[in-house]
Amino acid sequence: MSPPDHLGKILVHKVVILGDGGVGKTAIANQFIVQHFVTTYDPTGDGSYRKQVVVDGTPCVVEVLDTDGQDEYKALRELWIREGEAFLLVFSITSRNSFTSVRSYCQQIQKIKKSEVPLILVGNKSDLASTDREVSPQEAEALAKELNCTFIETSAKIPHNIDETFHSLIRLHRKQTKEQEQKAAEAATVEAQTSQTDGGEAKKTGWRKRLSGFIKSIDKNKKG
Numbered sequence: 555m556s557p558p559d560h561l562g563k564i565l566v567h568k569v570v571i572l573g574d575g576g577v578g579k580t581a582i583a584n585q586f587i588v589q590h591f592v593t594t595y596d597p598t599g600d601g602s603y604r605k606q607v608v609v610d611g612t613p614c615v616v617e618v619l620d621t622d623g624q625d626e627y628k629a630l631r632e633l634w635i636r637e638g639e640a641f642l643l644v645f646s647i648t649s650r651n652s653f654t655s656v657r658s659y660c661q662q663i664q665k666i667k668k669s670e671v672p673l674i675l676v677g678n679k680s681d682l683a684s685t686d687r688e689v690s691p692q693e694a695e696a697l698a699k700e701l702n703c704t705f706i707e708t709s710a711k712i713p714h715n716i717d718e719t720f721h722s723l724i725r726l727h728r729k730q731t732k733e734q735e736q737k738a739a740e741a742a743t744v745e746a747q748t749s750q751t752d753g754g755e756a757k758k759t760g761w762r763k764r765l766s767g768f769i770k771s772i773d774k775n776k777k778g
């Protein structure tokens with residue numbers, strides 16, 4: 555077990571699942587959190603769950619926010635996106651409409667977050683690929699390339715690629731957090747160096763000023 559002081563340092567990843575109604579967001583969240591597949595479709599409100607996992611030997615907590623894809627919840631979406639740190643953008647491979655919606659979710663994330671965020675494009679219901687597929691993997695790959703993210707096909711039913719998807723997102727978030735910390739440390743070093751140089755300059759200027767006054771007074775004395 556980790557020593558107690560380490561527990562306090564465990565990183566919490568706030569993952570938001572976005573996508574149209576019926577694509578399987580709740581099913582994905584349930585499968586990841588409790589390894590259970592819900593067959594009934596209950597378009598309920600948003601819910602959040604927590605789970606501790608170990609990814610690449612490091613423990614962390616994943617906080618999953620399962621949003622509601624119904625239109626009446628649109629107003630809440632901005633709030634969910636603000637809360638989130640990493641995103642699963644879900645469509646169903648059996649619904650072209652849900653695939654078309656992906657771009658607008660992504661635009662909304664970019665508008666609110668302003669900077670790049672860890673994001674994975676998820677094509678759910680892969681178990682229905684042979685009978686009901688409406689979106690090809692090639693099309694989804696092309697969209698992922700355009701959105702500068704990874705594409706993964708999942709099935710919350712069988713299940714397939716569920717843990718892998720969350721683990722990949724955690725890795726992306728860890729990488730980004732590390733890069734941001736490095737950037738902040740670099741910026742702090744540059745700032746410290748600049749203020750040191752500024753201080754040096756200020757001293758030099760003060761020293762020059764004082765010296766020039768001293769030289770002037772010597773010159774005056776000489777003349778006198």
Ligand SMILES: Nc1nc2c(ncn2[C@@H]2O[C@H](COP(=O)(O)OP(=O)(O)OP(=O)(O)O)[C@@H](O)[C@H]2O)c(=O)[nH]1
Nearest residue numbers: 575576577578579580581593597623679709710711
């Ligand atoms: N075959 C299959 N069915 C799935 C899969 N994932 C979800 N479903 C079914 O699709 C329906 C909708 O799933 P939900 O998880 O409730 O969809 P949702 O995205 O949460 O929908 P909203 O809460 O309305 O936004 C349910 O009947 C699920 O059983 C999957 O991977 N394969």
Ligand SMILES: [Mg+2]
Nearest residue numbers: 579580598622
């Ligand atoms: Mg749901």
